[in-house]
Amino acid sequence: MSSESFAEVQGFRSRWAWMAAIAFNGFFIFAIVYQVLLGKQFGSKPASDLVLIGLELIPLSITLLMLSIRLKTSFDEEGIRYRFYPFQTKTTFINWHELKDVHLRPYRSFYEYGGWGIRYGPAKTGDAINTSQSGTTGVQLIFNNGRRLLIGTRFPEKIKPILEKALATGKVNRGV
Numbered sequence: 287m288s289s290e291s292f293a294e295v296q297g298f299r300s301r302w303a304w305m306a307a308i309a310f311n312g313f314f315i316f317a318i319v320y321q322v323l324l325g326k327q328f329g330s331k332p333a334s335d336l337v338l339i340g341l342e343l344i345p346l347s348i349t350l351l352m353l354s355i356r357l358k359t360s361f362d363e364e365g366i367r368y369r370f371y372p373f374q375t376k377t378t379f380i381n382w383h384e385l386k387d388v389h390l391r392p393y394r395s396f397y398e399y400g401g402w403g404i405r406y407g408p409a410k411t412g413d414a415i416n417t418s419q420s421g422t423t424g425v426q427l428i429f430n431n432g433r434r435l436l437i438g439t440r441f442p443e444k445i446k447p448i449l450e451k452a453l454a455t456g457k458v459n460r461g462v
Contacts, residue, residue, distance in 0.1 A: 290451060291362035292444045298355040300402070300418035307352060310345035318342060357417045359437055361448045363457075366427070368437060370404055370415055380427065382457035387428040388449050390442045394422065399436075412436065425449070430459055 321328040322335045333341070356371040365384075369377040382388075395416055399405035405414040412434020416424065424436040425445060439445055452458050 290448055291360065292441070292448055293358070293360040294439060294441060296357040296359075296417040296419040296438070296440065298352050298402075298417055298419070303352065303418075307345060307349045311342070311349060314338070314342035314345060355417065357415065357438070359439065361425075361445055363451075366425075366437070368415060373404060382452045383459055384429055385427055385458045386430050386460060387426075388452065388458055389426050390423055390446060390449065391426045391436075392422055393424050393436060393438075395438070402438075409434070414438070 317328045318335075318338055320326055321332060321338060328338070332338075351372070354372050357368065358371065358377070359366070359368045365379060365381040367377050367379050393399075393414075395402055395405075395414070398411050399407050399414040399416075402416050402418050405416070407413055409432075414424070414436040416436070416438025419440060421438065421440045421442075423442040424438045425442075427435045427437065429435070453460070
């Protein structure tokens with residue numbers, strides 16, 4: 287990438303989700319230790335040791351998924367690239383010429399899109415791709431066909447000059 291570029295990696299950092307994951311894992315680990323290692327029944331109708339261990343795989347899998355989530359974005363003179371790992375297997379590239387407008391705007395993820403992740407919204411707001419780390423500002427893309435996509439960012443001030451240059455040099459098709 288050239289000097290006129292910016293790249294960002296965001297993870298999943300929702301405090302309430304992490305607290306829930308820790309609580310569920312803690313509960314099952316406590317139950318496993320209590321029943322399997324200490325040999326005492328856990329509850330009035332205890333599950334078998336194998337079932338108890340198997341049940342721990344559910345919150346453990348969710349926790350591992352939460353750890354793996356990454357939104358990778360980059361902006362440069364060619365366009366925009368993003369990948370929401372592990373849900374997207376390939377990086378998506380958007381050439382500036384595919385857009386009729388691009389700008390930064392404030393947004394509220396829950397009110398406009400119903401949360402974080404790859405979100406599909408009504409035509410008025412369009413789709414969004416963001417994480418709990420994205421903050422409250424996004425890059426609003428309006429495609430030549432009218433489709434909208436908002437990409438969340440923690441660093442709008444670093445992206446702004448790149449967007450301004452793409453608009454000023456005519457890379458974005460404002461008249462389409």
